[in-house]
Amino acid sequence: MRLPPRHRSPVWALLCTFSWQELRRHPWRSLAAIMAVLLGVALAFSVHLINASALDEFSQAVRSVNGRADLELRAVRGGFDEALYPRVVQQGGTAEASPVLELNTLLLTAQAPAGVPLRLLGVDALRLAGVAPDLIPRPHAEADRLDMLRPGRVFLNAAAQALAPEATQVQVQTEAGPVPLQVAGTLAVTGPATAVMDIAAAQDLFDRVGQLSRIDVRLQAGVDHASYLAALKLPADVLAHEPADAGQQIDQLSRAYRVNLTVLALVALFTGAFLVFSVLSLSVARRTRQFALLGVLGLPPRERARLVLYESLLLGGLGSVLGLVAGTALAALALRWLGGDLGGGYFTGVAPSLRWSPAAALLYGGLGVAAALAGGWWPARAAAALPPAPSLKGLGDAPSTGQGGMAGLVLMAMAGLLALSPPWWGIPVAAYVSVAALLVGGIVLLPSLMAAIDGPVANALQRHLLPLLAVERARRMRGMASSAISGVVASLSLAVALTVMVSSFRTSVIEWLDRVLPAPLYVHLQGSQQASEVLTLPQDWLKKAAALPSVQSSSRLRVRALQLMPGRPKVTLIAKDQLDDSKGLPLQGRVLETPPGAIGLYVSEAMVDLYLARPGEDFGLLAKAFPHRDGDSTGPATRFFVKGIWRDYARQSGTVVMDRADYEALSGDAQVNDLALWPKAGVAESVVESELRALPSSQGGSSAPLALEVASSAEIRERSLKIFDRSFAVTYWLQAVAIGIGLFGVAASFSAQVLARRKEFGLLTHLGLTRRQILAVVAGEGLVWTCIGAMAGLLLGLAVAVLLVKVVNPQSFHWSMELHAPWARLLALCLATVAAGTVTAWLSGRAAVSRDAVSAVREDW
Known part of the structure; x- marks a missing residue:
């Protein structure tokens, strides 16, 4: 039977009200799923905004320094002979050529007597207009216009001026010691602290007479780069770079860090998909008779599935919108307080402003909605597959979401094959897909794991009524149990994987430091x-x-x-x-x-x-x-x-x-x-x-x-580990968020299930069980379910950790490490999960058994 078109609009208005009322009646379950999507979108979007803002600021600074050059001729090592410059100027096809001596030194100020990094460029001011106009010195109003050609004069950009506000003289570090220079003007160059002075003066000051770092070349219109370079016949120790190469370098260097950080931020979103699955699976199971009634009244299976998907869309939409708002606020605060590198150190010296991207907002908001829809897909299938008549009579239940052992094994096999794939575009894409396939496959196999464990345990507890009741329900309702603990299995496995990965890396770094620091003392200049x-x-x-x-x-x-x-x-x-x-x-x-x-x-x-x-x-x-x-x-x-x-x-x-x-x-x-x-x-x-x-x-x-820095190997070791911990501070926080979401999800799931079983508890009361015994059964169920969930999460987490340590890290950062599992910390994570599930089940059971036993079973009379 199918509804006529003229009746569908009122029915759908009624169904939307029905779904909204369901969400309102059980706000904590819905809130768990919304919070998971919200945090996933917020973290991923904020990480993207921070990294994109920092990379854009850095690229803009590179373009400001490099100007409009078509080619940059740079030395492979240090500098090259300035005799190349006349050849470049005289080469056919050259429109403009600007010689540059580029040095990294220190700016010594009263606020920072030990010095701060300064990029100092020696330039020919008369050659800059057509190549790099932002490098043209801008003398102060009272200064002589020829100061740009005089030795002992320096021009500072805004970042350098901020380090020495209103100073008329600064000191820069040279091999011979600090040298005072007169501040003669400013620069339009953006980015980190940068100074410009006459190239001849810079060569004398830093003992680089006759040397250049690069030559910026602007070619005549229509000149082919390859033909020009072939005619120029560069020395073997000089390379020709395209203008985009400098931006590519920092992009390639920071890409792995940025991608891995984004993937870690999506951990919460991945967990959110399973929480949406858990919430809607329990909701469909609890509303079996209501869906059956809708089926009897003429609502086809496809429309019942759409109803569940609309509910997941509502959860995902609310979480995504709130997540974009929260992510923008997080990114703004992080850029203001922490800078743009999030501990990676790739954008040191860059103070980016927030670049909000509508396209990125649509992408990450869409990911949140997609995660929610993915979590609601299987419950929607369950709602569509309900047999209306038997279910309406109470003779049928929602189809078990626990079937799919073969699918789980296929996903596991696919994860193993993907782990063998090389990186794509320098990013371990296949390895990330392998991790996702491994987690999904493991969760699909949860019912099989429950059957394998609960069967022998139930046989061993035949003479113990209360424990047997707890184990038997987990055994008989393993599909529903799998739905309840899928979120916590996902979050716990990822938390275990991150814990093992970070511990492995830290242990390997400690062993590495012991090898590379054989001497007791190390000395270098400040x-x-x-x-x-x-x-x-x-x-x-x-x-x-x-x-x-x-x-x-x-x-x-x-x-x-x-x-x-x-x-x-x-x-x-x-x-x-x-x-x-x-x-x-x-x-x-x-x-x-x-x-x-x-x-x-x-x-x-x-x-x-x-x-x-x-x-x-x-x-x-x-x-x-x-x-x-x-x-x-x-x-x-x-x-x-x-x-x-x-x-x-x-x-x-x-x-x-x-x-x-x-x-x-x-x-x-x-x-x-x-x-x-x-x-x-x-x-x-x-x-x-x-x-x-x-x-x-x-x-x-x-x-x-x-001015020396003298440090013992122990001091260097301690300082290096502090830098390591700061670099992984975001990882630790994301790990805590993942496990927190999982625990919140399992609490909401147990609460919903227990509150929906008031008639069952009333019947047990009529059969003679006391309130304390019923609470013991409920707590036992929570203990059994979360123990199995903790076991599955631990095993899956260790498998994911192997992928992270042996595949993702080598493909991302090009270094290997030994696997090290901190068993005490992992045991604490598992015990916290078990304790949270058991306590939540017991607290929810108190609320459910507090009602009168007669009223609880009145509908069955």
């Missing part, structure tokens, strides 16, 4: 971590430090940045004294012998993935940084041999390690960034530190002590 190209330890000071009577031995370290490929993040080169296979490098696999005539290298795992630098093979890309040995341009190209792989958690874009003697012979660079020291036996580290700080240096004509 600020050299941010300005490694400028701030190096003086040679005379290094000799004096090594000769101290309190020092047994020392080891020097040189760190350089290499641009091996356009559009890729820079690779770090570490040149280390007496490179030893047995200490200082956490090596993976065996170490190969270096062939005669080659230079041996150790590469990080990222180098293998990004640059195919495989052990046992030559790494030809590095020859761009060192084209010829000892500067002989007529000799054969240097051969670099990869002899082993090491694990590097500090640098995601790749690291190459070579012996410092080889590096110095290739480059002629004898500079040192870090000094590792081993005190003599019985000498306290504090004694060595005092002697180092009192040690003078004659570099720059001054005999004053250097």
Whole structure:
């Protein structure tokens, strides 16, 4: 029987009222699902807004500095000979060419005497108008217009001025020490603290005479880039970059962090889908006779399914709208208080403003609605499949949502196959789908797990009435039980997975730090971590430090940045004294012998993935940084041999390690960034530190002590772990949100089920059970259900953790780690889940059995 079209509108108005009244009668169940969708949308949308705002601000700053150049000619390592510049100017097709010396140094102010990072650009002001107009110095009104060409003058952008407000003079750090510069004007450049001065003055000040960092080139209209570069014949150690390459570098470097953070934020939304499923499954089961009546009155199965889907749409729509509002507020607060990196450190120095995106709002709002509809799909099928006549007589119930063991096994198998898939576009898309398939498959198999566990338990409890009643109901109603605990299984499994993943990473980092910090003491100049190209330890000071009577031995370290490929993040080169296979490098696999005539290298795992630098093979890309040995341009190209792989958690874009003697012979660079020291036996580290700080240096004509940072390996270890914990602070919070939503969901589910069983409790009272015994049965049911849910969540969580540790992390960040499960913390999570479910069932049972037994079963008379 089907309703005529003229009767459908009044009926649907009645049905909408029916659904709305159902939601109003049980607000806590609905609130659990709405809150899950709300939090999922809010967290994911806020993470997107924060990252998008920071990336947009950074890209805008890059465009401001790079200007309208068609090509950027950059050195692979450090700088290149400025003799290339006249060739570029004279090359056919060149419209404008601007030479630039780019250095990272420190700005010393009264507020920050230790210095803050400053990007200093040496430019030819007369060449900027057609290439990078934002870099043109803007002298103060009272200043001389020629100040832009005079040494000792500097021009600051807004971010740099904010560090030294109203200052007429600032100090910048050089290798010879702090140098005062007169502030002669401003810049239009946006982004982090940036300063501009005359290029010749910058070369003199930083001992870079005859060197350039880059040449910005604007081509004549219609000139083909490839043909232009072929005619220019660039040296091997100079690469041509497109204008978009700089933005691509930070995008690639931060992409994995941003994507993983977004996926973690969607954990709450994933959990929300199961809570919607749980709420609507219980609602359909409770309203079996009402749906049956609608069927008898002529409402077809498809319309009954639509009714449930409309209810899920209402839940998802309310949660999504509220989530977008909350996400916008969260993003605004985070950008104001925390900046744009959320602990990742990719956008340090950038203070972005909120960029609200209607397209992103539609996307994440749509995800919330889709999650709710996905959660309501199976209950809608159950409502459509009800047999109207038997159900109306009380002889039929909602079809069990617990059937589908084969589907669960198929999903599990699919998860295993997807886990073997390589990353797509540099992102572990297949691995994320594998995680979702594993979780859904595990939850689909919940009824089978309940049957396997409850059967033997029930047989063992044949002589114990109350426990047997609790177990038998879970066994007989396993479909409904699965619906009730699906949300908590999803949230607990994800919480377990995140706990194991973070613990594995932290434990691996601790072991890694123990390997890479073999010396008791480490020394470098203040600020050299941010300005490694400028701030190096003086040679005379290094000799004096090594000769101290309190020092047994020392080891020097040189760190350089290499641009091996356009559009890729820079690779770090570490040149280390007496490179030893047995200490200082956490090596993976065996170490190969270096062939005669080659230079041996150790590469990080990222180098293998990004640059195919495989052990046992030559790494030809590095020859761009060192084209010829000892500067002989007529000799054969240097051969670099990869002899082993090491694990590097500090640098995601790749690291190459070579012996410092080889590096110095290739480059002629004898500079040192870090000094590792081993005190003599019985000498306290504090004694060595005092002697180092009192040690003078004659570099720059001054005999004053250097501004040193001296740290023990224990201090560096503690500081590194603090940075690690700060980076994962958002992960910890998302983990707490996921488990909180799950517990709230199981509380709402148990409350709804128990309150719907008042007639059953009345019948048990008539059969002679006391109120305390009924409450014991209810609490026992909660204990059985949540124990099975905790077991399933733990097992699924451990399986997901294996995927995160062994697949997602290597594909995202290009590093591996060992699996480490903190069993005490995992046990606490499971016990908290079991306790919450048991207590909630008991509290709900108190409300249900408080009514009079006769009135509770009146409908059955």
